[in-house]
Amino acid sequence: MSPPLSYLDNAANAPLRPEAWEAMAPYYQGGLGNPSGSHRAARTARDALEGAREVIAGVCGVDPVEVVFTSGGTESDNAAIFGAVRAGYGIALCSAAEHHAVIESVRAAGGEIIPVTSDGAIDLDALAGTLDATAGIVSVMAVNNEVGTVSDLGAVARLVARHAPQALLHTDAVQAACGHDVAEICSHGSVVSLSSHKAGGPVGVGVLIVKRGVELSPFHLGGSQELGRRAGTQDVASAIGMAAAFAAAGAKWQEEAARLRRLRDALADEILSCVPDAIETVSRGQTSPSHCHVLLPGTNSEEVLFLLDEAGICASAASSCASGASEPSHVLAAMGIDPALATGGIRFSLGWATGEDDVQRVAEVIGPIVAKARS
Amino acid sequence: MSKRVLVAMSGGVDSSVAAAIAVDAGYEVSGVTLKLYDAPISRSSSGGCCSASDTDDARRVARQLGIDHHVFNFSERFAADVMDAYVQAHAEGRTPNPCIECNRHVKFAALADRARRLGFDLLVTGHHARVAELDGHLGLLRGLDATKDQSYVLSMLDQGGLSRLWLPVGEMTKDQVRARASELGLATAGKPDSLDTCFVTAAGGREQFLASRIRTTPARVVTTSGEEVGSVPAAELVTVGQRRGMPQVGNAQRRYAISVDLSRGEVIVGSESDLTVTSTTVENLSFLWRRPGPEELLQAQMSAHGRPIPARLQADTVVALEPHRRVAPGQTVALYRNEEVIGSGVAV
Numbered sequence: 001m002s003p004p005l006s007y008l009d010n011a012a013n014a015p016l017r018p019e020a021w022e023a024m025a026p027y028y029q030g031g032l033g034n035p036s037g038s039h040r041a042a043r044t045a046r047d048a049l050e051g052a053r054e055v056i057a058g059v060c061g062v063d064p065v066e067v068v069f070t071s072g073g074t075e076s077d078n079a080a081i082f083g084a085v086r087a088g089y090g091i092a093l094c095s096a097a098e099h100h101a102v103i104e105s106v107r108a109a110g111g112e113i114i115p116v117t118s119d120g121a122i123d124l125d126a127l128a129g130t131l132d133a134t135a136g137i138v139s140v141m142a143v144n145n146e147v148g149t150v151s152d153l154g155a156v157a158r159l160v161a162r163h164a165p166q167a168l169l170h171t172d173a174v175q176a177a178c179g180h181d182v183a184e185i186c187s188h189g190s191v192v193s194l195s196s197h198k199a200g201g202p203v204g205v206g207v208l209i210v211k212r213g214v215e216l217s218p219f220h221l222g223g224s225q226e227l228g229r230r231a232g233t234q235d236v237a238s239a240i241g242m243a244a245a246f247a248a249a250g251a252k253w254q255e256e257a258a259r260l261r262r263l264r265d266a267l268a269d270e271i272l273s274c275v276p277d278a279i280e281t282v283s284r285g286q287t288s289p290s291h292c293h294v295l296l297p298g299t300n301s302e303e304v305l306f307l308l309d310e311a312g313i314c315a316s317a318a319s320s321c322a323s324g325a326s327e328p329s330h331v332l333a334a335m336g337i338d339p340a341l342a343t344g345g346i347r348f349s350l351g352w353a354t355g356e357d358d359v360q361r362v363a364e365v366i367g368p369i370v371a372k373a374r375s
Numbered sequence: 376m377s378k379r380v381l382v383a384m385s386g387g388v389d390s391s392v393a394a395a396i397a398v399d400a401g402y403e404v405s406g407v408t409l410k411l412y413d414a415p416i417s418r419s420s421s422g423g424c425c426s427a428s429d430t431d432d433a434r435r436v437a438r439q440l441g442i443d444h445h446v447f448n449f450s451e452r453f454a455a456d457v458m459d460a461y462v463q464a465h466a467e468g469r470t471p472n473p474c475i476e477c478n479r480h481v482k483f484a485a486l487a488d489r490a491r492r493l494g495f496d497l498l499v500t501g502h503h504a505r506v507a508e509l510d511g512h513l514g515l516l517r518g519l520d521a522t523k524d525q526s527y528v529l530s531m532l533d534q535g536g537l538s539r540l541w542l543p544v545g546e547m548t549k550d551q552v553r554a555r556a557s558e559l560g561l562a563t564a565g566k567p568d569s570l571d572t573c574f575v576t577a578a579g580g581r582e583q584f585l586a587s588r589i590r591t592t593p594a595r596v597v598t599t600s601g602e603e604v605g606s607v608p609a610a611e612l613v614t615v616g617q618r619r620g621m622p623q624v625g626n627a628q629r630r631y632a633i634s635v636d637l638s639r640g641e642v643i644v645g646s647e648s649d650l651t652v653t654s655t656t657v658e659n660l661s662f663l664w665r666r667p668g669p670e671e672l673l674q675a676q677m678s679a680h681g682r683p684i685p686a687r688l689q690a691d692t693v694v695a696l697e698p699h700r701r702v703a704p705g706q707t708v709a710l711y712r713n714e715e716v717i718g719s720g721v722a723v
Contacts, residue, residue, distance in 0.1 A: 001443070019654060242625060300489075302447055302489075303493060305491060306493055307444065307493065310494075326448050327448065328451075372492055372493075372494070373492060375492055
């Protein structure tokens with residue numbers, strides 16, 4: 001298979017940043033020990049791991065002791081929800097547009113799902129009406145993975161503080177790794193999930209930020225790693241890679257946000273000019289600069305994606321099931337979008353490696369592709 | 376430019392070999408597996424044709440053959456046109472052919488349309504049947520392997536469908552298909568044939584599948600002379616011609632369900648001779664090419680592997696030249712002229 005000409009699926013997986021690879025590579029070659037050991041090889045590993053933890057803590061504006069390494073976003077979300085419920089905080093709540101990793105954990109833990117507005121943001125009135133003394137953890141994502149809606153976490157935090165001060169605020173910030181102020185996002189919640197590979201780090205590593213004073217019931221048992229909060233030998237090389245990616249993403253996040261915003265709006269403009277009845281799913285004022293989700297009326301996303309792929313463009317629709325088929329989007333359904341229109345939903349997601357030429361490539365082919373899909 | 380073909384790969388051996396033949400023929404080949412319903416995630420095949428593990432098998436074969444593999448989600452279409460229709464038919468006391476309805480509404484409608492939109496010249500499936508150019512039209516012929524012939528489930532096709540269809544394994548016996556798969560080392564070479572309706576098998580059987588979806592009606596079992604001889608818990612699950620569960624009476628003669636009257640809550644039983652008919656009224660008649668004349672001698676096949684019976688089609692009635700067991704309402708009657716499929720209808 002030839003490589004893509006235009007990769008616009010960064011929300012699924014961003015290409016590995018060169019700085020991440022350069023930082024990681026030596027740790028695959030040298031004689032690295034288990035960071036829990038006591039000999040020199042172990043101490044070297046431990047030092048590297050703690051260095052990575054400090055870098056990530058710095059980007060997130062938290063204390064290194066608050067950073068728990070996990071295997072990625074899904075584990076972090078599961079660990080947060082089940083960890084809080086099992087520790088006795090109370091009932092779990094989340095928005096209807098959360099990632100499956102949160103929503104299914106909340107359902108499995110017997111929690112409650114709060115509706116969202118037509119822009120995909122949690123309905124604050126409904127949240128206020130639900131919060132009471134039984135609430136244990138409220139999970140609201142920073143940036144919606146499918147449609148790119150940016151949550152007003154400050155407003156959510158204030159509601160939680162007023163109506164359910166005993167409850168933890170958890171934020172799945174997996175999609176906020178590029179072009180967002182991660183430290184600001186982390187300032188609201190007491191528990192935050194982050195993933196490496198959306199920021200250009202390796203797949204298979206992430207963190208759960210657990211603020212001081214929060215005691216979650218550990219999700220993995222069997223060792224005292226991560227201060228007993230996550231048993232299992234840490235993947236040092238991946239942690240190093242994640243730290244390098246976060247450092248790169250965090251250093252110039254404002255510049256990157258502006259660059260991505262220009263590209264994203266140009267992409268949306270091109271799509272709207274080639275497909276006049278296309279609809280931007282989330283208003284420009286509320287979308288992340290890295291997400292361009294559009295509804296293409298009269299099309300089926302599986303067909304549009306097939307034709308885009310054929311033209312060398314990688315994009316996506318809703319999440320995939322075990323077989324690899326596209327599934328109807330629970331996010332679009334929660335936003336109240338007509339199912340027939342939702343069938344034509346396409347996500348283009350931008351990242352550190354996205355450039356003008358990626359946008360141009362879509363502009364060249366999207367008109368004919370939509371016409372074909374409507375034939 | 377070589378023709379672009381899309382192979383519908385179920386994860387079974389027939390469609391795997393069909394894909395291999397398409398590759399050998401020099402076409403530009405892509406494989407697709409359809410997601411049709413929510414099968415429980417399982418590492419073993421459900422015996423149907425589209426579980427996640429079957430999709431993995433199809434993907435593995437595609438990788439072996441060096442072709443692209445895609446998964447299309449047609450589960451909404453399948454739910455409406457196949458599963459709901461299956462439930463509805465049972466609720467009305469009919470015994471449907473879901474595989475034919477899947478072919479009619481999903482594989483040779485939704486998938487075929489999509490293949491055309493996506494720029495494919497041909498759709499390939501692993502059915503044991505053949506498409507051939509006959510005088511002035513395209514004909515659908517029985518598969519070369521009479522024991523595996525699947526032309527019955529394709530009897531609802533038309534000229535448009537045939538013009539973009541290629542059935543390469545129809546030219547082979549099943550043994551040849553398996554031998555070819557082994558020779559190529561395909562992962563699916565030794566997979567058993569799927570026998571039953573995919574979504575019903577996945578749900579744990581017909582009764583279990585239907586139990587949660589229809590309100591069943593307890594019925595009295597009465598003889599043709601009106602004598603009540605027993606009862607059944609669910610008249611909707613009784614198929615005309617069924618013997619299992621039918622009470623024996625007096626002379627211990629075998630009793631068959633000869634009709635089901637849901638409005639009266641009655642299953643009428645009788646002897647085999649009461650079940651014997653020579654004509655069958657059909658609806659939804661369709662023809663591969665032309666409607667045959669009323670005097671033309673055809674053969675009627677009443678089930679997937681049933682024995683063809685000499686018959687004529689007169690208006691909406693299939694008139695058999697020899698008595699046969701009554702066809703359960705909802706079943707497809709396929710009409711043949713020797714090896715060629717002429718058309719089909721659904722028994723009322």
